[in-house]
Amino acid sequence: MSAQLEKQASYEATFAHNFRKQVFSRVPAIPARTELAWKTVLVTGANVGLGFEAVRNFLRLRPKLVIMGVRSVEKGEAAAAVLRGEFPDPRIEVWELDMESFRSVQAFTERAERELDRLHVVVLNAGLGKLKYERVEEGGCHEVSIQVNYLATVLLSFLLLPKLRPTASSSEPGRLSIVNSGACLGLSLEDPGNGRLLDSFDRPQKFDGFGQYGLSKLLVMMFVATLAQIIDPKEVIVNCTDPGATKGTSFFRSVNWIMGLGVRAFLSIIGRPTKDASRIYLHSSLVLGEESHGSWTDWIIRAWPKTMYTQQGQQLSERLWDETLEELKFAGVREKLQKAL
Ligand SMILES: NC(=O)c1ccc[n+]([C@@H]2O[C@H](COP(=O)([O-])OP(=O)(O)OC[C@H]3O[C@@H](n4cnc5c(N)ncnc54)[C@H](OP(=O)(O)O)[C@@H]3O)[C@@H](O)[C@H]2O)c1
Numbered sequence: 625m626s627a628q629l630e631k632q633a634s635y636e637a638t639f640a641h642n643f644r645k646q647v648f649s650r651v652p653a654i655p656a657r658t659e660l661a662w663k664t665v666l667v668t669g670a671n672v673g674l675g676f677e678a679v680r681n682f683l684r685l686r687p688k689l690v691i692m693g694v695r696s697v698e699k700g701e702a703a704a705a706v707l708r709g710e711f712p713d714p715r716i717e718v719w720e721l722d723m724e725s726f727r728s729v730q731a732f733t734e735r736a737e738r739e740l741d742r743l744h745v746v747v748l749n750a751g752l753g754k755l756k757y758e759r760v761e762e763g764g765c766h767e768v769s770i771q772v773n774y775l776a777t778v779l780l781s782f783l784l785l786p787k788l789r790p791t792a793s794s795s796e797p798g799r800l801s802i803v804n805s806g807a808c809l810g811l812s813l814e815d816p817g818n819g820r821l822l823d824s825f826d827r828p829q830k831f832d833g834f835g836q837y838g839l840s841k842l843l844v845m846m847f848v849a850t851l852a853q854i855i856d857p858k859e860v861i862v863n864c865t866d867p868g869a870t871k872g873t874s875f876f877r878s879v880n881w882i883m884g885l886g887v888r889a890f891l892s893i894i895g896r897p898t899k900d901a902s903r904i905y906l907h908s909s910l911v912l913g914e915e916s917h918g919s920w921t922d923w924i925i926r927a928w929p930k931t932m933y934t935q936q937g938q939q940l941s942e943r944l945w946d947e948t949l950e951e952l953k954f955a956g957v958r959e960k961l962q963k964a965l
Contacts, residue, residue, distance in 0.1 A: 626849075626919035626928045633927035637809035646868055646894040651903045652923050658910055660687035662794075664743050666736075667905075668693035668721060668780070669750030671703040673873030674803070677902035678747060683711040685910075690714060693721035693732065693750065723750050723776040724760045724768065730955055733783035743787040745799045747865070747905050748777050753837035755878050757828045764951060770825045773840035777802060778847050778948055781862075782957040788860045797861050801909040804845055804864040804920065807838035812931035813940045821940065822947050842929055845920060846941040847948065849932065852918025854961065863916045865908035866926075871895030 635641050665682045669675040670692035679690055694700030700718035707716055719735060722728040736743065751773045758768045766775060781800060788798025816824035824830070825839065848864050855862060871891040879887060907923040908916065919925045931937035949957055 625915060625917070626925055629925070629927035630933040633809075633930035633933055636927045637806075637930055642806055642868070643894060646896065651896065651900045652907070654681070654685075654903060654906050655911060658685060658906070660685040660745070660910075663687045663745065664689045664691070664740060665745040665747075666691045666693060666743055666784075667747045667749055668723070670694055671696065671699040673875060674867050674870060674898055674902045674905070675747075675749040676703055677898040678749065678905045679716075680707060680710070681899070681903055681906050682745070683707060683714055683716070685906075687714050687744075690716050692716065692718045694718060695720070695722040695724075695728075695750075721750070721780075723772040723780075724762070726763050726776065726779060726952075726955065729776050729779050729783065733780065733787075736784065736787055740787060742789075742791050742794055743784060743798060744794070744796075745801075745909050746784055746788060747801050747803065747909055748780060749803045749905070750777075751803060751805075751841075753834050753875065753878075755833045757831040759826070763954075764822070765826075766822070767826045767831065767836065769837050769840045770822075770843070773837070774843040774847070775948070775951065777844060779952050779955055779957065781847075781851070782952065782960045783955065785855070785860060785960055786963045790859065797858055797914075799909045800860055800862040801865040801905060801921075802844055802848055802862075803905070804866050805838065805841045806866055806868065807834065808842035808845065809929045811835075811838050811842050811929060812934075812937060813839075813842070813944070815936070815940060820947055821944050822951055842931070843944060845929055846932065846937075846944055849918045849928065850941060850945045855917075857914040857917040861914055861917050863908055863912070863919050863921050865905050866920060866922050867896075867901040867904050868922065869895045870898055870901040872898050 665687050667675050667679050670679050671694045692700050697720050704716045704718050721732045759765045760768055760771045845864050852862050876887045904922045908921040920928050
């Protein structure tokens with residue numbers, strides 16, 4: 625478990641480690657015995673990039689159903705048509721999900737409640753980084769990367785937990801893997817004093833472009849570590865999965881052309897192709913087991929962001945958990961959590 629890997633945390637946050645891992649390690653193949661017969665898989669942000677390739681990788685394991693959660697059904701159906709051509713057997717469905725909107729997240733999970741017996745594997749991949757400050761127009765009107773990468777991801781996790789639990793006919797634990805990024809490994813949270821942490825992330829004067837993206841991902845790891853202390857891994861195994869720097873996705877769509885050139889040059893050296901990087905999601909959500917509960921993973925278990933081993937990091941993490949549950953109480957998250965225990 626990452627909780628026991630404090631000694632590695634500083635090194636794993638360095639550029640040298642990540643450069644070596646990216647350039648000299650290969651993502652292992654998925655063991656041949658791995659299969660998904662009769663299982664249902666959900667991947668969010670599945671119309672392009674890592675999410676799309678992850679769906680393709682899951683389809684190779686012949687699941688009963690793959691749900692592609694996408695904010696544009698039109699784009700999602702175009703992507704699904706490509707995959708239906710390659711994999712005629714398994715069902716592929718495209719479901720609308722806009723992570724900028726809590727209402728959309730709730731509508732999505734209500735549909736899952738109505739239409740699915742059970743979810744076996746969930747990969748919450750939808751995410752973004754913004755160079756310019758923007759707020760969403762709903763709920764607490766949070767800065768958009770905090771909303772999409774953290775708050776809506778947490779809400780979706782809570783609301784899907786009951787569907788991930790074992791049933792009489794399907795006894796293995798559900799799998800929930802949330803996509804993270806090495807951009808957060810060296811970051812820490814600032815104590816806002818008497819103010820709320822969640823409000824402190826929304827201040828335009830503190831917004832620093834992709835730094836805010838890293839921060840939103842740090843919050844995700846803190847959430848997963850706390851959730852794992854509450855949820856029994858015999859019921860649902862929850863972890864974070866880090867694909868590492870990946871080339872060929874649309875992630876840097878908001879940068880200008882000069883930055884775009886720099887990013888492409890950088891990724892051409894250290895980025896993995898999406899087909900390899902997205903295989904990491906399968907390692908985290910299928911190959912690694914109970915030992916990965918609450919951990920930072922790729923194909924092995926790695927250390928948490930180093931701040932999470934400090935007393936201040938742990939205190940802020942607890943505060944974040946309480947504030948987050950309070951923020952999301954309109955959706956009955958405490959009750960959903962109780963139901964999943
Ligand atoms: N690329 C990397 O080097 C890298 C490294 C580490 C971690 N990651 C993480 O990997 C994940 C996938 O990134 P990617 O590189 O594949 O980027 P991408 O090609 O831009 O894909 C992002 C996906 O998220 C979806 N998305 C964005 N905002 C959304 C919203 N409000 N509601 C629903 N879906 C939304 C996008 O949908 P639209 O197409 O409709 O916008 C798209 O399907 C992200 O969580 C990212 O943080 C990426």
